[in-house]
Amino acid sequence: xxxxxxxxxxxxxxxxxxxxxxxxxxxxxxxxxxxxxxxxxxxxxxxxxxxxxxxxxxxxxxxxxxxxxxxxxxxxxxxxxxxxxxxxxxxxxxxxxxxxxxxxxxxxxxxxxxxxxxxxxxxxxxxxxxxxxxxxxxxxxxxxxxxxxxxxxxxxxxxxxxxxxxxxxxxxxxxxxxxxxxxxxxxxxxxxxxxxxxxxxxxxxxxxxxxxxxxxxxxxxxxxxxxx
Amino acid sequence: xxxxxxxxxxxxxxxxxxxxxxxxxxxxxxxxxxxxxxxxxxxxxxxxxxxxxxxxxxxxxxxxxxxxxxxxxxxxxxxxxxxxxxxxxxxxxxxxxxxxxxxxxxxxxxxxxxxxxxxxxxxxxxxxxxxxxxxxxxxxxxxxxxxxxxxxxxxxxxxxxxxxxxxxxxxxxxxxxxxxxxxxxxxxxxxxxxxxxxxxxxxxxxxxxxxxxxxxxxxxxxxxxxxxxxxxxxxxxxxxxxxxxxxxxxxxxxxxxxxxxxxxxxxxxxxxxxxxxxxxxxxxxxxx
Numbered sequence: 001x002x003x004x005x006x007x008x009x010x011x012x013x014x015x016x017x018x019x020x021x022x023x024x025x026x027x028x029x030x031x032x033x034x035x036x037x038x039x040x041x042x043x044x045x046x047x048x049x050x051x052x053x054x055x056x057x058x059x060x061x062x063x064x065x066x067x068x069x070x071x072x073x074x075x076x077x078x079x080x081x082x083x084x085x086x087x088x089x090x091x092x093x094x095x096x097x098x099x100x101x102x103x104x105x106x107x108x109x110x111x112x113x114x115x116x117x118x119x120x121x122x123x124x125x126x127x128x129x130x131x132x133x134x135x136x137x138x139x140x141x142x143x144x145x146x147x148x149x150x151x152x153x154x155x156x157x158x159x160x161x162x163x164x165x166x167x168x169x170x171x172x173x174x175x176x177x178x179x180x181x182x183x184x185x186x187x188x189x190x191x192x193x194x195x196x197x198x199x200x201x202x203x204x205x206x207x208x209x210x211x212x213x214x215x216x217x218x219x220x221x222x223x224x225x226x227x228x
Numbered sequence: 229x230x231x232x233x234x235x236x237x238x239x240x241x242x243x244x245x246x247x248x249x250x251x252x253x254x255x256x257x258x259x260x261x262x263x264x265x266x267x268x269x270x271x272x273x274x275x276x277x278x279x280x281x282x283x284x285x286x287x288x289x290x291x292x293x294x295x296x297x298x299x300x301x302x303x304x305x306x307x308x309x310x311x312x313x314x315x316x317x318x319x320x321x322x323x324x325x326x327x328x329x330x331x332x333x334x335x336x337x338x339x340x341x342x343x344x345x346x347x348x349x350x351x352x353x354x355x356x357x358x359x360x361x362x363x364x365x366x367x368x369x370x371x372x373x374x375x376x377x378x379x380x381x382x383x384x385x386x387x388x389x390x391x392x393x394x395x396x397x398x399x400x401x402x403x404x405x406x407x408x409x410x411x412x413x414x415x416x417x418x419x420x421x422x423x424x425x426x427x428x429x430x431x432x433x434x435x436x437x438x439x440x441x442x443x444x445x446x447x448x449x450x451x452x453x454x455x456x457x458x459x460x461x462x463x464x465x466x467x468x469x470x471x472x473x474x475x476x477x478x479x480x481x482x483x484x485x486x487x488x489x490x491x492x493x494x495x496x497x498x499x500x501x502x503x504x505x506x507x508x509x510x511x512x513x514x515x516x
Binding site: 056058059060078079081082083085086087091093097098099101102106110111113114115119158162 | 244433
């Protein structure tokens with residue numbers, strides 16, 4: 001379970017005397033139960049990506065509390081934060097964030113290199129994950145040889161290979177056509193339902209947000225609406 | 229073990245993705261190490277030469293017409309000048325056939341030449357006193373003697389060609405080293421994207437730095453190995469053109485060279501790694 005209480009985050013813009021502080025997030029309170037699907041919506045610059053980065057333990061926050069399964073994130077060392085990202089969180093990003101020079105298998109296996117997974121099991125797990133996203137036959141190809149939709153599937157396979165409890169998707173369909181977008185969203189929703197993975201999607205598209213049961217709208221760093 | 233495997237895979241990928249950059253980096257490393265090997269040998273040769281020149285300015289030869297049994301106590305009258313060593317030899321036309329260090333030893337040696345080396349440099353006044361003392365104490369007792377005073381040439385003059393060669397080598401090394409540093413910066417920058425993805429999937433910064441460090445050490449040690457092989461192959465022909473004469477290498481010298489290069493490669497990469505550790509993951513992600 002993810003629990004956020006009165007979370008604030010601000011950025012310094014500029015240097016020295018000319019610097020000013022911009023509030024990116026202000027008193028955010030959010031409770032997300034295991035297995036929920038949540039769409040975070042908002043205009044550009046509203047703070048939704050900042051919130052996702054904090055949820056993914058990629059960014060710090062100034063005040064408030066943020067816990068995953070009861071563990072306060074602010075107190076975590078870099079090593080522990082990395083371990084939590086590896087075990088509990090999978091990322092699916094707009095630009096796919098794949099390493100093009102490596103094979104599909106290697107990209108999917110990447111999180112397992114930083115886990116306790118036995119070396120022999122890595123390839124097997126990658127194969128299973130790719131089978132779940134429907135591109136097992138592409139396992140030996142380099143990622144640059146794949147289409148956009150296939151590449152996003154590889155990213156999803158990489159996100160689920162460690163069996164995380166949370167998937168964070170930042171504009172997951174932003175680089176895809178509408179047909180491929182719906183296929184990718186169907187796939188993410190399937191994992192949400194069948195594997196009880198919490199799905200948090202940041203998007204500005206209504207069609208994508210409609211897949212999720214809960215919609216949180218952020219405006220000027222504050223939660224404007226939170227509808228289930 | 230996993231980190232080593234990942235580092236090896238990264239090197240392989242680097243060569244596939246940016247062959248020109250990696251080839252230049254490897255050539256740069258090999259040149260750097262080769263120049264250092266030549267510098268190391270030449271520096272040792274300089275030190276030996278310096279010791280020889282220094283010794284030459286402190287050593288006296290006393291030649292006898294015949295062979296005499298000489299021992300350390302025969303030269304005790306020179307103790308006041310501070311003796312470093314006394315070597316008695318069986319000399320034939322300036323070449324010692326056999327010799328024995330007799331200073332501080334009870335042994336005697338049937339010699340026709342004795343070399344006396346003093347600890348400190350000898351002043352002009354001391355020089356004339358020593359020659360006078362030796363003449364007084366030994367002339368007659370050992371037949372006619374001939375005293376050869378210390379080498380009078382200027383040590384600086386003699387070593388100037390050595391210094392020139394070493395300075396040239398240092399300049400070449402510094403240029404190669406700076407070039408390699410810049411190439412490493414490019415290699416490091418191109419790996420930023422991959423490092424950020426490692427962080428996304430759960431690698432701690434420590435783990436990423438360890439992988440990068442292993443990568444640069446593998447590249448450096450491979451460069452070392454190639455440079456040493458090239459040196460062994462070409463030391464007697466091509467490389468001898470830039471050598472100082474008398475440059476010799478022992479196995480231990482090569483160990484020192486590898487160790488130095490290894491430590492230097494780590495020291496060079498540390499600032500890059502500190503920069504990486506200090507930057508938040510998100511900043512690196514945004515920079516891409």
